[in-house]
Amino acid sequence: MMIKGMETDNGHIDPVGLLPKVFAGEATAEENSLVNNWLSANEANRKEFEAFARLWSITGTTSLSEDIDLDTEWQKMESVLSPDRTIRFAPMNVLKIAASIILVSALGLLGLRINSFRAERAPLAELYTVKLPDGTVVSLNAGSKIIYKKGFGKTHRSLQLKGEAYFEVVKKDKPFIINAGEAHIRVTGTKFNVKAYNRKSEIKVTVTEGSVKLYETNQPLKEAVLLAGETGIYDKSVRTIRKKVTEDMNDLAWKTRIMDFRNTPLSEVADILGSTYHIPIDVDPAIKDCSLTVHFENQELESVFKVLQSTLDLTITRKGNRAIITGKGC
DSSP: OOOOOEEOTTSOEEGGGGHHHHHHTOOOHHHHHHHHHHHHHOHHHHHHHHHHHHHHHTTTTOOTTSOOOHHHHHHHHHHHHOTTOOOOOOSOHHHHHHHHHHHHHHHHHHHHHHHTEEEEEOOTTSOEEEEOTTSOEEEEOTTOEEEEETTBTTTBOEEEEEEEEEEEOOOOSSOEEEEOSSEEEEESSOEEEEEEOTTSSEEEEEEEESEEEEEETTEEEEEEEEETTEEEEEETTTTEEEEEEOOOOGGGHHHHOEEEEEEEEHHHHHHHHHHHHTOOEEEOGGGTTOEEEEEEESOOHHHHHHHHHHHHTEEEEEETTEEEEEESOO
16 A cells, blocks of 8 residues: 655645555655654654554555455454444544545455455355366355355465365366365365364364375374375364274265264264254253264154154253253163
């Protein structure tokens, strides 16, 4: 951003008009000296400077080429536009004009940055399938989303995932890279599921075809190669990756509606059901370790609940959009 210094009524350059150039590192030595003298003149000027600096920091320090978190960017913009958040300036017309210019310029830059990204999001209670520009098909679980820059499929094949998705990646020369937060997944052409919820302590990758590399975000050499029929798990707390043979396909139940529980703890059953039917399910701690062996295929949630109630003598109640499972124990 570049804004010429504003002239005051007496014809002199107003230091406030030079602030955008100072923050952007574009001011001359003479202009920097002028601003420094103004800044040291009194406490009111210092407070004005700090207010402008806070506003500039909202968007002025990140370039378009950097990776950004779109959620964070929107939150920053909303914090500026929020009616209960004000930045106070001295009641001088020149200051108000300068503040408006900086705010409009900052929001304009933010708009350019956001417009350089594409986001796809599934509704909160529905699945959503999207075909990416390179031909890759992504099935998003309810409430999940992917974000990628313009040029996807031409200059790059990188995206950010928040939530859960099943990928059917088309084979191309450019690697397909998924940013799942603390871990990344790198492939060329394969089919796999990624579960990467912020609230979960693990990032889980289940491969159904081909192979993928799962590695820690800041340590690409700390990786595990996963083949079809294997599941990789990144533990956020201890920053380790382990892999195992995929014993069941319940992690794909949200997409296939097929669940096969074999001596599975009720807490895990509830987690799978919640992901599949898009409803939070709370389990009484007294019965969370009770095991269940049962097979479900394309059944409605109420039908599944009836089976659970009769099998383990449970009580399942609905409270708002949640389900609560209680019982006498096992």
